[in-house]
Ligand SMILES: O=C(CO)[C@@H](O)[C@H](O)COP(=O)(O)O
């Protein structure tokens with residue numbers, strides 16, 4: 001994408017429901033949809049790849065059944081290739097796997113696309129961009145983790161900004177089609193910097209689901225920080 005094309009683009013926001021009231025998950029999804037979210041981001045954790053266990057296939061299916069938003073599934077699980085078909089059958093439109101978790105990443109990405117979803121690859125904060133050099137032409141999305149995966153509500157790691165800038169250059173120089181998603185610790189106070197570094201899709205969990213304000217107010221605050229409200 002050229003600088004000119006990027007200048008006119010609208011940034012997408014993908015709220016993560018990880019810190020929502022999960023007893024009222026349908027209400028949380030309806031609230032982000034009404035507030036103009038572009039995706040619903042679902043964080044799947046297995047207690048092995050990350051030290052936390054969250055939701056699985058039935059919850060993804062339940063969310064897909066009650067929303068028009070594209071369902072963006074972030075798999076923080078070992079051997080994700082064993083489950084991608086089931087997540088896609090459940091309604092996932094984007095399936096992102098961690099490069100650290102899939103030995104035959106090219107095969108996994110191919111399988112996600114064959115099954116009809118968009119394929120994303122995610123990088124932990126300590127994983128260098130070199131890990132995606134070979135897979136870049138085959139993916140729809142690269143997810144830069146700006147916290148160590150496993151929990152919502154953590155603090156943004158500032159060195160992520162340089163990594164996003166370098167990834168932006170890598171994608172643009174190679175003419176790759178992948179979009180850049182950034183996930184972890186993004187608030188109204190830093191969203192502009194993340195977008196200026198090159199992000200196309202912002203994941204925001206605790207900034208959207210917070211006791212401090214309604215979902216609608218929180219989303220408006222993020223848009224305002226982007227200069228879009
Ligand atoms: O994947 C993850 C955490 O592992 C994220 O999607 C978080 O759930 C985002 O939450 P905040 O950092 O925005 O609170």
Ligand SMILES: [Fe+2]
Nearest residue numbers: 016043074183
């Ligand atoms: Fe996530």
